[in-house]
Amino acid sequence: EVQLVESGGGLVQPGGSLRLSCGASGFTFSSHWMSWVRQAPGKGLEWVANIKEDGSETYYVDSVEGRFTISRDNPKNSLYLQMNSLRVEDTALYYCARDHPVATAGHDCWGQGTLVTVSS
Amino acid sequence: DIQMTQSPSSLSASVGDRVTITCRASQSISTYLNWYQQQPGKAPKLLIYTASSLQSGVPSRFSGSGSGTDFFLTISSLQPEDFATYYCQRSHSKYTFGQGTKLEIK
Numbered sequence: 001e002v003q004l005v006e007s008g009g010g011l012v013q014p015g016g017s018l019r020l021s022c023g024a025s026g027f028t029f030s031s032h033w034m035s036w037v038r039q040a041p042g043k044g045l046e047w048v049a050n051i052k053e054d055g056s057e058t059y060y061v062d063s064v065e066g067r068f069t070i071s072r073d074n075p076k077n078s079l080y081l082q083m084n085s086l087r088v089e090d091t092a093l094y095y096c097a098r099d100h101p102v103a104t105a106g107h108d109c110w111g112q113g114t115l116v117t118v119s120s
Numbered sequence: 121d122i123q124m125t126q127s128p129s130s131l132s133a134s135v136g137d138r139v140t141i142t143c144r145a146s147q148s149i150s151t152y153l154n155w156y157q158q159q160p161g162k163a164p165k166l167l168i169y170t171a172s173s174l175q176s177g178v179p180s181r182f183s184g185s186g187s188g189t190d191f192f193l194t195i196s197s198l199q200p201e202d203f204a205t206y207y208c209q210r211s212h213s214k215y216t217f218g219q220g221t222k223l224e225i226k
Contacts, residue, residue, distance in 0.1 A: 035215070037164075045156075045164060045207055047215035059214055062121075095163055104211040105169035106154035112163055 002026040002109045004096045009114030016086050020114055022079040022096030027109075030054070030074040033099035035107055036081045038092035038116075046092075049081065050099060064090075086118045122146050124210055126218035132226040137198045141221045143191040143208030152212035155184055155193045158220075159204045167206075168193065200225075 008020040020036070035050040049060045049070040058070050069082040079096055093115050097107035123146040133139050143153065151171035156164040166175045168184035171191060181196040195202055203225050208218040 044220045045158075045209075045217040047209075047217065050215075061214065100166070100169060102169065102173075104152050105173070106156070106166050106209055106211055106215075107164075108166050108169075108175065110163035110165075 002098070004098065004109060004111035006094065006096045006111045006114035009094065009116045011117045011119065012086055013120050014086060014088055014118055016118070017082070017084045018086065018116060020081040020083065020094055020096075020116070022081075022111060024077045024079065024096075024098070027098070029072075029077040032101070034070075034072060034079045035097045035099055036070060036079075037095045037097050037107065037110075038090075039095070039113075040089075040092045043092075048094070051079070083116070086116075088118050090116060091118045092116060122149060122210055122212075122216060124208055124216050124218040126206075126208055126221050128221060129219065130222040130224065132224050133198055134226045135198050135200060139195050139198060139223065141193045141206055141208075141223075143186075143193070143218050145189045145191075145210055148188045149210045149212050151187050152210055153184075153186065153191045154209045154211055155182075156207045156209065157202075157204045158207065164207065198223075 003025045005023045036048040051070045067085045071080045093113040095113045096111040098109040100108040127142045153171045155168040158164040172184045206221045
């Protein structure tokens with residue numbers, strides 16, 4: 001069974017840092033692009049970043065460019081999101097998602113999310 | 121940046137109804153359009169990819185159509201479990217979601 005489990009969320013002050021992790025199982029992790037998607041409380045979905053199978057390419061939404069870094073460790077079947085210079089507006093449930101094997105076909109598997117709260 | 125606009129923002133319907141949700145892109149995105157369903161408190165679920173391809177395991181009452189700037193998600197006969205929020209997502213270059221359509225029971 002495909003499974004994605006996020007961890008690392010919590011309460012952090014504005015300007016602080018946090019590192020999210022996502023453990024993958026049940027599929028060949030190194031064969032898939034992976035993404036982070038977030039959802040602010042009571043709001044819609046926002047794609048945050050994604051990373052190519054081998055980690056050689058990464059893309060970000062404009063609002064986190066230069067502050068967040070997506071990375072992966074294929075031998076450990078793990079995806080990461082390093083979040084620096086956090087802002088109140090980064091408060092959200094952060095989902096780890098597997099990109100569909102068909103290019104541009106979206107995200108076919110999702111974790112249950114980890115909550116990040118940025119507040120003083 | 122390409123903007124994605126869904127209509128309506130909310131919709132009331134009854135079990136057995138046929139409903140259509142519209143997603144409009146601010147410029148042409150060919151068929152780089154996906155649809156998701158999100159139940160309250162749950163992660164989103166991929167329904168349709170590349171505008172009209174049904175994701176494995178998704179009931180055939182769900183269908184997608186459109187290309188260019190106008191896209192449609194149709195549910196042919198609503199079931200109780202279909203009352204949820206639906207999002208479109210453009211997937212060319214970067215990903216952008218629509219604001220969502222909440223489908224409620226009438």
